[in-house]
Structures are given as C-alpha cells and as structure tokens.
Amino acid sequence: MLINIDQSVVEHLFQSNNSDALAFVEDLCRARRKGIHCIYIKKRLAMRMLGCKSLGELQIATLKRIMHDSTYMNSLHSLVSENVVFFSSAINKSASDKWIDICDYEDSYLKTSYLQSPKVVFENINDAMIYKKVCEWYLYQVLELNSYKVSFEPINGGGDTTANVCESLLKEGIAFSVCDSDKKSPSCEVGETARKTKEVFSKYGRSSNFILIEAHEVENLIPLDLYKECAREQQMPIINFLEKAVGLQPCCYGYFDMKKSFKYKEIWGGNKTYSDYWRCIFERVELEGFEIGESRINQSDEGVKVNGTILNNLSVVSKFAAQKLSSMRVEELKLNGVERTWNEIGVKLFDWFVSHDKIRL
Structure with a gap:
C-alpha cells in the first residue's frame, strides 16, 4: 500500500497536545521497519519531522530511511492508482473526505489497521x-x-x-x-x-x-505447461484437448472445471450458456483416438454413458502443478x-x- 503523509500531520507533531501524532508516527515507523507498506514523505516535511524533540532515536533513524526512500519513489506514483493519505484535522480543516484523520488515532482500530499488515x-x-x-x-x-x-x-x-x-x-x-x-x-x-x-x-x-x-x-491460473509436466499418461488426453482448445479459443482454459472435467449431458444439453460455449470447441478439436459428437449420445453403445465424464479431470495433478509453480523463477514461466x-x-x-x-x- 502506498501511504502519503500530509503536511498537517507534521505540524501536529509540534503542538502541545500531540499524543495522536506521536502514536501515529510510531506505528508508521514500525510499519516501515517491517516492510509492510511504501511510505512517501516529501523531503522538506521529513526534515521538519526530524526536528521534533518528542521523537526517539529509532523513530529518527526510521524517518531518515523513509526520507531516503521517498527520493526514488516518483515513478511509483504513476504506477499506483490507489493510495492512502493521512492528515490531521486539528491543522487541516479542508482535507478530502477520502483522507484518514489521525485525530483520535489511538482510539480507532479502523485508523490503526491501515498501518498493519493488509x-x-x-x-x-x-x-x-x-x-x-x-x-x-x-x-x-x-x-x-x-x-x-x-x-x-x-x-x-x-x-x-x-x-x-x-x-x-x-x-x-x-x-x-x-x-x-x-x-x-x-x-x-x-x-x-x-x-x-x-x-x-x-x-x-x-x-x-x-x-x-x-x-x-x-x-x-496455473499455466497449462506445468500441468503437462506433472501429468501421468492417463491424464494426457485432457491435457492434449486443452492445448488444442486454447489454440482455437485462448481464454477457454480459464473456464475448465479442473475437479469435474466435462460430462456428456453438460456439453450436449444442460445449461445453454455452458454447453453452447464448449460444444463448438469440442466439434472443432481434432485429437488422435478421440471422437465425440451429438449422434453418439443417441446410440446405445455400452461404452457411452450420458451421465459419464468425457475426459478425465486434473484435480490430483493441480496440487503438484501448484508446488512446481511455487518453486520456479518467474523468468522460466510460460x-x-x-x-x-x-x-x-x-x-x-x-x-x-x-x-x-x-x-x-
């Protein structure tokens, strides 16, 4: 989360009643040391904060690091569309209603939760x-x-x-x-x-x-190539089918039910939005040793079951594919x-x- 500090927070530190500001700065510095957020403070404001005699040595050292970080964060602002701005209503009376007021900071779990791990x-x-x-x-x-x-x-x-x-x-x-x-x-x-x-x-x-x-x-979200690497021979028919299907309709992989695969009655009947989408893909995919069409549903072949599964699922393979994904370097991913x-x-x-x-x- 990108956190910005308004000038009013800094000025609040120098007020006689600055307990909320001090509590806020303590949590802000702790969040930075833990690497929870990105914190941006303009250099002139950071320099002013460093002059507050109510701050301890650890807070001063942390604020110096935040000031150093902020020098190199200009490009980050153009990449992040949402950020949190903290201000003090004791100083700034016309802040945006979307900003977070540090007044009564210690008594508000909502306000303190912004500086905790999301x-x-x-x-x-x-x-x-x-x-x-x-x-x-x-x-x-x-x-x-x-x-x-x-x-x-x-x-x-x-x-x-x-x-x-x-x-x-x-x-x-x-x-x-x-x-x-x-x-x-x-x-x-x-x-x-x-x-x-x-x-x-x-x-x-x-x-x-x-x-x-x-x-x-x-x-x-796990790339199909990883499923292929982890699959056993009996799981290859569905892998081969999905490879062909993605070539015809790239986004279809995202809608495949890994746990249940396809059933005859769902592709040739059932929910129309589902069957219409996948049936046209089935009719266009060509795989060696694999042929299915609506006419087969009407036949009495012993091997064809209307409620049966057309191709095997990938529920078992997904666990191994996920583990492989976690161990890979991102530059290796396809x-x-x-x-x-x-x-x-x-x-x-x-x-x-x-x-x-x-x-x-």
Missing part, C-alpha cells in the same frame, strides 16, 4: 502461494521493478464461509479479498461464494477491495492461456500491497 481473505489459504507468484511475475517481468515487493497477510475464508470471514474483518478495520468466479464459460453466472463476498464489500463501502478473477477457480488474467490480477494486487523490504536499524 489482510487478504482467500477461499483457501493455499491460494496465497499462487497469487504471490502472480505478484512476483508482475513486478519483475512486467514492471521490471526490483526495489519493491508485495506484502499481505493471507486469511483462510473456508470456501463458502468467505463472505462471513470478510464481514467480521470489515466491521472493525479494513480487509481485501480475491474470489474465484466459478464460471464455466464467459456467460455463466458468478458463483454464490463470490457473489455473497462482493455484496459484503459493497455493504461496507469497500467495493474496490474485492477482486473477482475471470477464471473458474484459482487452479486455472503463461500460455493465462497471461492476460495474471496481468489483470497483478495490476490490482500491486496497487493494494506494494511495499519496501524490511529494514534493520
């Missing part, structure tokens, strides 16, 4: 590994920035309880969430978990703190079929969680 609720705690890799790729391969990182605290939403977990956090402080869409085609409806979670963030006026990924589930989605997610997560490395003083 809490991100995922449907499954293991999702965090994949999203951290997305952030790493976006930072180093897209933005080509080596002096920043992303910092957040992953929280387990527990699947369908994700909305409840988010609400409990938002009642007192700030929180963020990333949810799967559960969509099996671009036109399908969003899943219940994502829908309820989105409603919670809207209820608390935090809609911009919620991301709905355009993918069926987080496993669809993002066939997922690059656009990774970029969209990376933009948002960088916006929320950009930070500097930890420092020791």
